[in-house]
Amino acid sequence: PYALGADSDNASPSLDLWYQERHNDEISFGLHVKKTLHTVQSPFQRVDVFESTGFGRVLTLDGLMMCSDRDEFVYHEMISHVPLLVHPNPRRVLVIGGGDGGTLREVLRHDCVEEAVLCEIDGEVVEAARQFFPALAVGLNHPRAKIHIGDGVEFVKNSPKGEFDVVIVDSTDPIGPGVGLFSGEFYNEVKRILTPGGIVMAQCESPWENKFDLAKVYGNLKHAFSSVYSMVGTIPSYPYGYWSWGFASDSQHPFEKIDLDRAKAIEKASKYYNIDIHRSAFALPNFLRQKLVNV
Ligand code: AAT
Structure with a gap:
């Protein structure tokens, strides 16, 4: 999902990219994305890697957080x-x-x-x-x-x-x-x-x-x-x-x-x-x- 942000240090400051994990129909967690690094659809799941500003590199499977550099x-x-x-x-x-x-x-x-x-x-x-x-x-x-x-x-x-x-x-x-x-x-x-x-x-x-x-x-x-x-x-x-x-x-x-x-x-x-x-x-x-x- 995209959101407009005013305080970004991205190349295009008006267009911030955000990752959101939906835990269920009611609750989610979001990270500001600095750069998308990798996307592949395996026979089992979608594998993504991106660089976030808050948690460093992140690995997600089918959009769900698997690990981040920071924690x-x-x-x-x-x-x-x-x-x-x-x-x-x-x-x-x-x-x-x-x-x-x-x-x-x-x-x-x-x-x-x-x-x-x-x-x-x-x-x-x-x-x-x-x-x-x-x-x-x-x-x-x-x-x-x-x-x-x-x-x-x-x-x-x-x-x-x-x-x-x-x-x-x-x-x-x-x-x-x-x-x-x-x-x-x-x-x-x-x-x-x-x-x-x-x-x-x-x-x-x-x-x-x-x-x-x-x-x-x-x-x-x-x-x-x-x-x-x-x-x-x-x-x-x-x-x-x-x-x-x-x-x-x-x-x-x-x-x-x-x-x-x-x-x-x-x-x-x-x-x-x-x-x-x-x-x-x-x-x-x-x-x-x-x-x-x-x-
Ligand atoms: N260490 C990082 C945390 C993980 S990754 C879990 C791994 O289990 C994934 O790479 C996935 O491909 C693998 N996996 C899933 N099913 C099987 C299976 N049947 N046999 C072998 N490997 C499998 C866990 C994150 C915790 C959840 C956070 N929400």
Whole structure:
């Protein structure tokens, strides 16, 4: 959508370009666009990259915000470091989705990780990251990273039992190709490919979005794993600025036994993660507790 603006420093000062993410029929979030860099229609979704004045480079899929230069670190650090610092010895990690490479970058900061496998459905996302997001693509180009282009649901189904110590579901919203990554069948398969004591960490949308059935997704996780916890964090460019992830395991608690030596090294070089944040991220406001009360 175009809007007239008087205070732009663009080449044509009278015509500003704005990006708007419509969260639902009622609420949206907007960014001033400095330059459009890339648009491609893949077999799965429309992939766009633009430069914003407020959040730096932005990657959108079907018009929805996937990451921005300015705040991607919150999402990628939390989805990675929390499970990896709770697991006593994570050696093999699977990332489903996450084609931008940010999660791989954080996972591979852990020296104990021997191999991190990424299964992303859309090769165009990986290409866009390589071309426009060098700070994320370091994860994709890492010598201990293995990139597989394909559907995460199929990949998990075809993986042998007990193959991974940690599985990170860095997926899109539960629409289009992302739907299957929130189902009970999928979480059962994830459990099968985990080693004993394994952990799954899954992107779980904003607790403010009432159209996302958080209780149902947690119910699906709970069907496969004996303990399930919700983790929250603040991501200004995502809907409502307040995000959540689901931590599930049969034996690991999300913060009682953090490997403090490893965690201290990780927090030193992190922009969001630290040990206090790790613990506090599981403190939930009452409205979110209420949503999960029957899980
Ligand atoms: N790390 C950035 C955040 C993301 S990207 C999620 C990725 O999941 C996308 O690249 C998408 O192509 C991929 N994906 C979707 N479905 C599948 C599937 N079935 N198998 C493998 N990969 C898949 C997440 C942003 C969070 C949402 C913000 N609103």
